[in-house]
Structures are given as structure tokens and as C-alpha cells.
Amino acid sequence: MDSLYLVFIGLALVYLMYKNISVKRKALKILRDYSSRLGWSKYKIEDLDSHYLERKDELGKWSLDALTWGDLELSEFLIKTQAFYSSLGANHIYEAFHYLADESTLEWRKKLIDMGDQDREICITHLYYLGKEDGSNLHFFIRNAGDFFLPFWLIQGLYYLMILAIISIPFIKAWSLILAGGLIIVNSLIYTSSQEKLRHELFNVDYFQKALKRARLLEKELSEDLVWYKKELGGNLEAFKGIRVSPLQETGESIEFQAFKDISNIFFLKSLRQYARLGHRVKKNRLEATRLVELLGELELALYMKALIANKAMCQAEFSGDKLLSFEELYHPVLDEPVGYSRQASKRLLVTGSNASGKSTFMKSMAISSLFSQVVGYAFAKSFSLSPGRIYTSMALRDSLEKEESYFVTEIKSLRRIVKATEEGFCCCFIDEILRGTNTIERIAASSSVLERLAESDSCIYVATHDIELTELLSAYENVHFREHYEGSDIVFDYKLLEGPSDSTNAILLLGIMGFNQEIIGEAQAKVDNFLATKTWRKM
Numbered sequence: 001m002d003s004l005y006l007v008f009i010g011l012a013l014v015y016l017m018y019k020n021i022s023v024k025r026k027a028l029k030i031l032r033d034y035s036s037r038l039g040w041s042k043y044k045i046e047d048l049d050s051h052y053l054e055r056k057d058e059l060g061k062w063s064l065d066a067l068t069w070g071d072l073e074l075s076e077f078l079i080k081t082q083a084f085y086s087s088l089g090a091n092h093i094y095e096a097f098h099y100l101a102d103e104s105t106l107e108w109r110k111k112l113i114d115m116g117d118q119d120r121e122i123c124i125t126h127l128y129y130l131g132k133e134d135g136s137n138l139h140f141f142i143r144n145a146g147d148f149f150l151p152f153w154l155i156q157g158l159y160y161l162m163i164l165a166i167i168s169i170p171f172i173k174a175w176s177l178i179l180a181g182g183l184i185i186v187n188s189l190i191y192t193s194s195q196e197k198l199r200h201e202l203f204n205v206d207y208f209q210k211a212l213k214r215a216r217l218l219e220k221e222l223s224e225d226l227v228w229y230k231k232e233l234g235g236n237l238e239a240f241k242g243i244r245v246s247p248l249q250e251t252g253e254s255i256e257f258q259a260f261k262d263i264s265n266i267f268f269l270k271s272l273r274q275y276a277r278l279g280h281r282v283k284k285n286r287l288e289a290t291r292l293v294e295l296l297g298e299l300e301l302a303l304y305m306k307a308l309i310a311n312k313a314m315c316q317a318e319f320s321g322d323k324l325l326s327f328e329e330l331y332h333p334v335l336d337e338p339v340g341y342s343r344q345a346s347k348r349l350l351v352t353g354s355n356a357s358g359k360s361t362f363m364k365s366m367a368i369s370s371l372f373s374q375v376v377g378y379a380f381a382k383s384f385s386l387s388p389g390r391i392y393t394s395m396a397l398r399d400s401l402e403k404e405e406s407y408f409v410t411e412i413k414s415l416r417r418i419v420k421a422t423e424e425g426f427c428c429c430f431i432d433e434i435l436r437g438t439n440t441i442e443r444i445a446a447s448s449s450v451l452e453r454l455a456e457s458d459s460c461i462y463v464a465t466h467d468i469e470l471t472e473l474l475s476a477y478e479n480v481h482f483r484e485h486y487e488g489s490d491i492v493f494d495y496k497l498l499e500g501p502s503d504s505t506n507a508i509l510l511l512g513i514m515g516f517n518q519e520i521i522g523e524a525q526a527k528v529d530n531f532l533a534t535k536t537w538r539k540m
Contacts, residue, residue, distance in 0.1 A: 036310040040083060048090060051094070058143065062100070063099055064100075064371070064391065073364075082304075084304065086296075088207075089127055089299070089301070103319075106376070110377050112298060116225055139290065141201055141208055142282055142289045142290055143286070152276040155190075158269060165179040165180035206270075208278065208289075215237055233295050313380070313382070316377055317372075317379045319387065320385055325366065325428070339496060352470075352481045357484055358482045358495040360432050363462060367391060391427070392430070394430075394432070408435070422457035422459040427457075430462050431462070444470065468501060468503070471501035471502075482498065
């Protein structure tokens with residue numbers, strides 16, 4: 001019976017290991033096939049956003065503000081194109097696009113993006129094994145890590161006693177079972193009480209150890225082409241020399257193996273022992289721990305950009321000091337069949353055109369490529385040149401019942417922050433439908449005054465508007481426009497960027513296309529004709 005007991009335990013462990021390895025290898029093969037695809041991973045915006053917001057104050061540097069982030073729909077774009085292998089990497093990518101990089105960081109990131117296929121395979125493997133851990137936040141763990149409230153020798157002693165009790169069951173059945181049962185109760189109580197005190201820290205300690213293991217293997221396996229990266233990685237790993245990581249520290253396990261690990265975590269106090277061993281070391285080396293996490297995140301960012309470049313027409317951005325924006329075949333990356341925009345040496349643009357002609361898409365195209373250029377050094381264009389500067393937008397605004405603010409008040413606040421930013425330094429500003437929340441006369445007067453003030457700065461200012469009157473009032477701005485043509489009763493847009501101000505409208509024609517009767521359309525057109533002739537409004 002004793003030998004059968006040992007054989008049963010051995011066979012069970014062998015089965016779990018075999019099942020676990022086969023599941024991981026199959027998943028890894030699929031992910032390698034996905035390496036040039038977009039949108040295959042399954043992360044949620046709220047998880048990535050909470051990680052960024054928690055660390056934002058910690059970094060203490062300028063961040064893309066919430067209005068600009070929302071205007072450019074960057075969360076939606078990252079989720080739609082997500083190709084993330086690990087939670088650490090997904091969080092790092094989401095965070096990275098909130099901050100503009102300096103010149104040295106951009107060069108550093110470009111070299112990682114250009115890594116060879118062999119190094120790319122190695123990175124995919126280890127980031128996959130690091131894996132997804134819902135709710136993980138390593139920066140929270142690093143910031144809050146400290147000494148454990150129970151002595152390490154006590155936790156380690158309970159672990160060895162449990163091992164001894166299980167091994168001795170075939171030989172000292174009664175006493176071993178009593179000891180094992182008592183230890184299960186004691187260890188479960190300690191684990192439960194510790195979860196209440198260190199819930200967030202214990203949740204992340206296991207993931208940090210996975211990151212530590214993967215970083216060590218990456219330092220060994222990456223080629224000498226990335227020696228500069230390996231050197232920095234190794235320098236930060238030195239702070240954790242002597243910290244032993246379990247060989248079972250993996251992600252992507254089978255369901256059976258994960259259940260076994262969860263049970264052993266309670267019975268053998270695995271996460272508590274890890275925290276007691278690791279917490280003090282992280283507390284003493286917070287800078288090294290933080291940089292270690294960032295370095296792994298940079299690999300994930302490089303893999304994401306590699307996949308994006310494989311699926312989208314992108315170019316390396318060029319930077320100049322002339323404070324102008326130039327681009328060729330610029331487009332918005334969410335469009336399947338975009339029309340490219342080309343423009344040279346533009347500092348201030350006034351973009352006019354009728355409804356749905358492409359003004360907003362053009363503004364967002366310039367803004368998102370300006371951001372990508374200053375985060376990863378690439379733009380969605382055939383060529384793209386800009387001067388580095390902070391990015392601000394005022395586009396998809398709405399009123400706020402919670403703040404008791406009207407749409408117009410929201411607009412004013414949004415524009416005020418842009419004016420203030422241009423007074424503080426060089427910016428790239430993108431404004432869509434300026435002050436549309438008020439009456440025509442005051443809108444044109446106020447808009448022209450605000451835009452004249454912005455033109456006094458050396459910032460790049462790009463504005464889309466329906467108000468053709470602004471093209472006559474603002475001499476400091478170049479004029480471009482979009483137009484439509486008609487095929488029978490249909491309006492057709494070619495979305496081509498044209499020189500000069502717009503001289504066409506389509507709002508009344510759209511009423512007809514959308515089913516309004518001809519009497520309404522006729523009255524509206526008569527009012528327009530009368531105003532153009534007399535420059536006054538009168539009841540028809």
C-alpha cells in the first residue's frame with residue numbers, strides 16, 4: 001500500500017506536468033503564428049486605464065491630457081489593434097502613449113523595433129510565459145513592498161513541516177495525518193489573515209517573480225545585437241541576485257495544473273514565503289525593480305509596433321526645428337481604404353468644407369501621427385516631418401450634467417487650456433468646429449479673436465470649421481478645404497485635400513436625401529438665397 005501511494009502521487013505529478021507542457025506549447029505555437037496580426041489579445045480598457053492613472057502622479061511628468069486622449073479615441077484604437085502577450089506589456093504600452101519620448105528614448109525604441117527575427121521569437125516566448133494576470137499592477141507592488149509582518153523563519157518552518165508530514169504519511173500514518181491536518185488549518189488561517197492585510201501585494205508578488213525569471217532568461221538568450229539592452233537589463237537584475245524563483249513560475253498552465261498551484265499556495269504558504277523573501281529586497285531597490293518592469297514593457301511595445309508596421313503603411317518620422325508640419329500620403333489608421341493627405345511646411349491651417357466631407361478625419365490623422373511620431377518614432381504616412389512639441393486637441397466635446405456645464409462652457413474651458421499651453425511653450429494644437437455651441441455672430445467674432453491670439457504664438461495651429469467667414473477674417477492662416485460633387489440626387493465625397501477656402505454647402509441637400517419633404521427644403525433654400533442677397537435674415 002505504501003508503495004502504491006507513492007506511485008499514485010508520482011503518476012499524478014507526471015500527468016499534471018505533461019498536460020501543462022502540452023497546453024503551453026500549443027498556445028505558444030498559435031501566438032507565434034499571430035505575431036504579425038492585430039486584435040487577437042483580450043484586454044479591457046478599464047484595466048489598462050486604472051494602471052496608468054495610479055502611476056501618473058508617481059512619474060511626475062507631462063502627460064497627454066484626458067480631452068486629447070478621448071478626442072483621438074486612443075483607448076479604442078489600442079484595444080482594436082491589441083497584440084499583447086502579457087499584462088505587464090499591455091499596461092506599459094497603454095501608459096507609453098500618454099507620454100512624449102525624448103530623442104534618446106526614441107532612438108532606443110527604434111533599435112528594439114528593428115530587432116532580428118530570432119530575438120523577436122525569444123521575446124514572444126518569454127512574454128507569453130509571463131502572461132496575462134487580470135488586475136496585476138507591479139508598480140503598485142514595488143511602491144508598497146516592505147517587510148512581512150511574520151518572521152520568515154516561521155513561514156519557512158511551517159512549509160518544511162508540511163513537506164515532512166506528507167512524505168512521512170506512508171511510514172507514520174496516524175501521526176503524519178494528524179500533523180498534516182493541523183498544518184493545513186494553521187496555514188490556511190495564516191494565509192487568510194495575510195490576504196486581508198496584504199491583498200494587493202500578495203496578488204502581485206507572484207507576477208513579479210515571473211517577471212524576474214523571464215528577465216533573467218532574456219538576458220541570457222537574446223543575441224549580441226541587443227547587447228546594449230542586455231547590459232541595462234543585467235544591471236538592474238543585480239539588485240535581485242540570490243532571489244530564487246520556482247521553475248513552476250509560468251503562465252498559460254492547464255486548468256488542472258492551475259488548480260494544483262492554487263491549493264499548494266494555501267497549504268505551503270507559497271506566496272507568503274515569496275513576499276517575505278522578496279518584499280524587503282524590493283523595498284531596498286525600488287528604482288531597479290521599476291526599471292526592470294519598464295525594460296520588459298519596452299520589449300512588448302517593440303513587438304506591438306512590429307505588428308502594427310506589418311499591417312499598416314507607416315514611415316519613420318523626421319524631426320526638424322522649423323516648427324512646421326509636413327506629410328505625404330498621411331491617413332487615419334482605423335480606415336480600411338483611406339485617402340492620403342499631402343501637405344508641405346504647414347504651420348497654421350484653416351480647414352473648411354461641408355458636412356461629412358472629411359475635415360474631422362483629417363484633423364485626427366494629423367494629431368495621431370504627431371503623437372505616434374513622438375512616442376515610437378513612426379507615423380501613418382509615406383513621409384512625416386514635425387517639430388517636437390506637446391499635443392492638444394479640442395474636438396469631441398460634450399456638455400456635462402455632473403459638472404453642471406453647458407456645451408459652450410465646456411468648449412471655452414477646452415480652448416482656454418490650449419491658449420495657456422501655447423503661452424508656455426511650443427505645441428501642436430488641433431481644433432475641430434471651434435465654438436459651435438453658440439450663435440453664429442458671436443461664434444465668428446469669438447472664434448476669430450481666439451485664433452488670432454493663438455497665431456501670435458510660435459505653435460502649430462490647425463482648425464476645422466463650417467464658418468467660411470473665418471477664411472476672410474484670419475490672414476495668418478493658410479486655407480485648405482474638402483468638397484463634394486453630385487451624382488443625380490446623391491452627394492459623393494472624394495475626401496481629397498484641396499487648396500483655398502471652401503465655397504460649397506450641402507446641409508439643405510442632405511435634408512432631401514434624408515427624406516424631408518420638398519416644401520421644407522424649398523423654404524430653407526429661399527432663406528439662404530435671401531440672406532446671400534441682402535445680408536439680413538427676415539421671415540419668409
